[in-house]
Amino acid sequence: MSKPILEVNHLKKYFDVKGGVFGRKVGEVKAVDDVSFTVNEGEILGIVGESGCGKSTTGKALLRLIEPTDGEVKFEDQDITSISSEQMRLLRKDMQIIFQDPYASLNPRHTVEKIIGEPLLVHGMNSKEERKARVKELLEVVGLRPYHASRYPHQFSGGQRQRIGIARALANNPKLIICDEPVSALDVSVQSQILNLMEDLRNQFNLTYIFIAHDLSVVKHISDRVGVMYLGKMVELADKDEIYENPKHPYTQALLSAVPVADPDEERDRIILEGDVPSPSNPPSGCPFHTRCPLVMDVCKEDKPQFKEDGDQHFVACHLYN
Amino acid sequence: MSDVILELKDLHTHFFTDGGEVPAVDGVSFKLHKGEVVGIVGESGCGKSVTSLSIMQLVPNPPGKIVRGEINFKDDNLVNFREKRMKQIRGNEIAMIFQEPMTSLNPVYTIGNQLVEAIRMHRKLSKNEARAKAIEMLQLVGIPRSDEVIDEYPHQLSGGMRQRVMIAMAMSCDPEVLIADEPTTALDVTIQAQILDLMRKLNQEQDTAILLITHDLGVVAEMCDRVVVMYSGQVVEEGTVREILKDPKHPYTKGLIRSLPKIHEKEQKLYSIPGTVAKPTMDATGCRFAPRCEFAFDRCFKENPELYQLANERSSRCFLYDNEERGVEEHVQTDSRG
Ligand SMILES: Nc1ncnc2c1ncn2[C@@H]1O[C@H](COP(=O)(O)OP(=O)(O)OP(=O)(O)O)[C@@H](O)[C@H]1O
Ligand SMILES: Nc1ncnc2c1ncn2[C@@H]1O[C@H](COP(=O)(O)OP(=O)(O)O)[C@@H](O)[C@H]1O
Ligand code: SF4
Ligand code: SF4
Ligand SMILES: [Mg+2]
Ligand SMILES: [Mg+2]
Numbered sequence: 001m002s003k004p005i006l007e008v009n010h011l012k013k014y015f016d017v018k019g020g021v022f023g024r025k026v027g028e029v030k031a032v033d034d035v036s037f038t039v040n041e042g043e044i045l046g047i048v049g050e051s052g053c054g055k056s057t058t059g060k061a062l063l064r065l066i067e068p069t070d071g072e073v074k075f076e077d078q079d080i081t082s083i084s085s086e087q088m089r090l091l092r093k094d095m096q097i098i099f100q101d102p103y104a105s106l107n108p109r110h111t112v113e114k115i116i117g118e119p120l121l122v123h124g125m126n127s128k129e130e131r132k133a134r135v136k137e138l139l140e141v142v143g144l145r146p147y148h149a150s151r152y153p154h155q156f157s158g159g160q161r162q163r164i165g166i167a168r169a170l171a172n173n174p175k176l177i178i179c180d181e182p183v184s185a186l187d188v189s190v191q192s193q194i195l196n197l198m199e200d201l202r203n204q205f206n207l208t209y210i211f212i213a214h215d216l217s218v219v220k221h222i223s224d225r226v227g228v229m230y231l232g233k234m235v236e237l238a239d240k241d242e243i244y245e246n247p248k249h250p251y252t253q254a255l256l257s258a259v260p261v262a263d264p265d266e267e268r269d270r271i272i273l274e275g276d277v278p279s280p281s282n283p284p285s286g287c288p289f290h291t292r293c294p295l296v297m298d299v300c301k302e303d304k305p306q307f308k309e310d311g312d313q314h315f316v317a318c319h320l321y322n
Numbered sequence: 323m324s325d326v327i328l329e330l331k332d333l334h335t336h337f338f339t340d341g342g343e344v345p346a347v348d349g350v351s352f353k354l355h356k357g358e359v360v361g362i363v364g365e366s367g368c369g370k371s372v373t374s375l376s377i378m379q380l381v382p383n384p385p386g387k388i389v390r391g392e393i394n395f396k397d398d399n400l401v402n403f404r405e406k407r408m409k410q411i412r413g414n415e416i417a418m419i420f421q422e423p424m425t426s427l428n429p430v431y432t433i434g435n436q437l438v439e440a441i442r443m444h445r446k447l448s449k450n451e452a453r454a455k456a457i458e459m460l461q462l463v464g465i466p467r468s469d470e471v472i473d474e475y476p477h478q479l480s481g482g483m484r485q486r487v488m489i490a491m492a493m494s495c496d497p498e499v500l501i502a503d504e505p506t507t508a509l510d511v512t513i514q515a516q517i518l519d520l521m522r523k524l525n526q527e528q529d530t531a532i533l534l535i536t537h538d539l540g541v542v543a544e545m546c547d548r549v550v551v552m553y554s555g556q557v558v559e560e561g562t563v564r565e566i567l568k569d570p571k572h573p574y575t576k577g578l579i580r581s582l583p584k585i586h587e588k589e590q591k592l593y594s595i596p597g598t599v600a601k602p603t604m605d606a607t608g609c610r611f612a613p614r615c616e617f618a619f620d621r622c623f624k625e626n627p628e629l630y631q632l633a634n635e636r637s638s639r640c641f642l643y644d645n646e647e648r649g650v651e652e653h654v655q656t657d658s659r660g
Contacts, residue, residue: 050510157598187365188537192581192594199591214510221583221592244585258515259585260540264564266586272519273512275466276480 006039011071031057033232046223096169100181113149138167159190231288238314328354333391348555364552417492421504427476434472459490482513554610555602571638
């Protein structure tokens with residue numbers, strides 16, 4: 001197996017909840033609560049989970065776009081949670097992020113040339129001619145045309161805008177790209193174009209991705225390994241075929257059984273969970289899933305299960321396996 | 323199946339905007355039979371929502387207008403109805419749920435106010451009886467703490483709970499037709515499973531016919547008896563759920579199904595339809611799908627194909643199904659399977 005490029009240990013991000021007339025802290029949202037995993041060089045690690053479970057917060061905390069509350073993030077053996085913001089700025093050359101909403105993440109008043117050229121300038125490509133040439137090259141890499149450089153974001157479709165976002169992320173030859181729901185806002189026919197592009201780029205430039213999404217079929221398609229999050233915690237992590245064929249955590253089992261499959265002959269035992277996801281500002285005691293778990297035991301209400309290996313490289317946080 | 327409860331005939335709904343006239347619904351026809359679940363699928367902007375708003379006579383006017391066609395509900399053409407008659411139909415005989423239930427719940431009234439009002443519009447019950455009925459309905463759709471939630475406001479509920487309230491409201495009127503426009507698109511998959519389950523019960527236990535609008539072919543496979551596929555304001559294919567998913571005829575439907583990542587299969591590379599979804603325009607000539615179609619030939623760029631009938635309620639808007647072009651169809655059959 002290749003070596004880890006990123007190691008995440010006990011990552012936490014708590015947001016203060018303010019209230020009352022004085023805006024005092026009245027509580028906290030445990031958006032990410034003690035998450036650990038590694039990402040190997042050249043792999044695609046998928047992260048899935050329902051809305052609000054902490055996927056985006058994890059992604060942003062890894063890049064320190066929001067400061068982690070606690071924990072360690074090691075990029076190429078260097079703990080980046082303790083380095084200065086200037087060092088972090090330089091490191092962002094190697095670690096990039098692309099977002100779900102290509103509309104919101106591109107400045108509407110800038111041309112594509114300026115949008116893609118900006119990170120080049122930030123990282124020291126001062127010659128305008130050089131930047132122009134690089135922008136044209138990047139546009140071709142993502143399947144756009146050189147003449148698109150002079151256009152504005154609103155002149156493109158959603159899929160094309162996502163290509164622009166990808167070109168911008170690629171500008172400085174990063175090693176790791178965090179992809180936060182990059183195809184969720186796209187139509188099915190366009191989604192597959194972007195997924196194929198992202199796979200090609202990974203192979204061409206030996207990139208590593210953390211691929212965040214709520215669509216389990218998309219994550220299954222693109223990832224090598226998959227982590228499942230629930231209420232700020234990672235509850236299961238394994239090789240993708242292993243996790244899809246042999247899910248261990250009751251939440252993963254329910255999640256997979258709930259995905260509608262476009263095949264009228266498909267017959268499955270659907271596990272329909274009751275109730276809603278609890279609020280992360282007031283998470284349940286013990287196992288965070290115990291309020292909805294069909295297999296809940298007494299111990300689950302009191303003790304937090306450990307995130308432990310059960311079988312080869314298959315990690316799960318559940319008392320059934322602890 | 324025979325008894326048709328809702329039939330659209332050559333419906334045209336256009337928007338008159340500064341940028342020109344937009345034929346959002348461009349000659350749509352289909353039938354919904356009693357107790358049946360029909361899916362309308364297609365990508366964003368293809369006219370699904372405008373079709374459902376047209377049925378309810380809720381197209382914002384201006385800029386929108388039904389310019390031609392019929393919407394026959396039982397023995398009446400709803401296009402001719404005045405607002406007053408339409409109000410009696412809406413929520414009563416035809417109920418509707420939307421993608422974002424917040425827009426259809428009134429934020430200043432409690433859940434109870436709104437449910438009780440809906441129930442009393444359709445049944446002669448006292449306020450107290452209606453309230454008891456409302457709590458019962460909330461329990462039925464799986465809302466925990468129903469007796470408390472009934473006095474809460476919509477913003478206090480999660481998206482899934484709000485959608486369940488909408489379904490409770492729809493169920494309490496015992497409608498003959500339910501139009502559900504992307505009812506689970508904004509919801510998480512485990513909550514989606516709950517909502518689909520409820521809709522299935524409504525269909526099976528109250529025999530409500532459902533028109534289910536969605537872009538998710540997985541939801542279609544689970545819920546629908548028949549499917550209508552739309553592209554750029556037009557119906558391009560119609561068939562049973564099995565025919566559409568297992569033996570699609572139109573190149574667009576074929577491409578759409580092949581583009582889906584499949585959760586139970588290992589595929590190397592995804593198929594993808596080149597280009598982007600065509601916006602409906604007045605000056606379109608030719609097949610709307612031609613610029614993206616791998617089977618397009620000369621004729622496709624010159625004339626818009628009709629919806630060729632292949633069998634009863636089985637059709638495809640593609641020249642490959644014109645008898646004159648039959649030789650080509652066999653070519654498609656062998657070509658697209660591989
Ligand atoms: N109020 C409006 N004014 C002008 N054009 C409109 C309006 N509402 C819809 N349209 C146009 O009508 C067409 C069909 O829109 P509609 O909302 O029905 O699509 P849809 O298939 O339901 O899309 P989505 O899946 O994104 O909701 C689009 O081209 C859209 O731009
Ligand atoms: N800036 C913030 N302030 C307070 N709470 C936040 C903030 N950002 C995210 N959260 C909360 O953290 C939790 C996880 O959010 P997020 O990471 O965005 O989830 P996801 O991306 O999986 O939808 C949610 O409960 C969300 O409301
Ligand atoms: S620890 Fe208990 S409640 Fe949590 S998932 Fe396992 S069995 Fe269910
Ligand atoms: S009519 Fe021509 S362009 Fe249109 S779908 Fe058929 S083959 Fe393709
Ligand atoms: Mg997110
Ligand atoms: Mg819509």
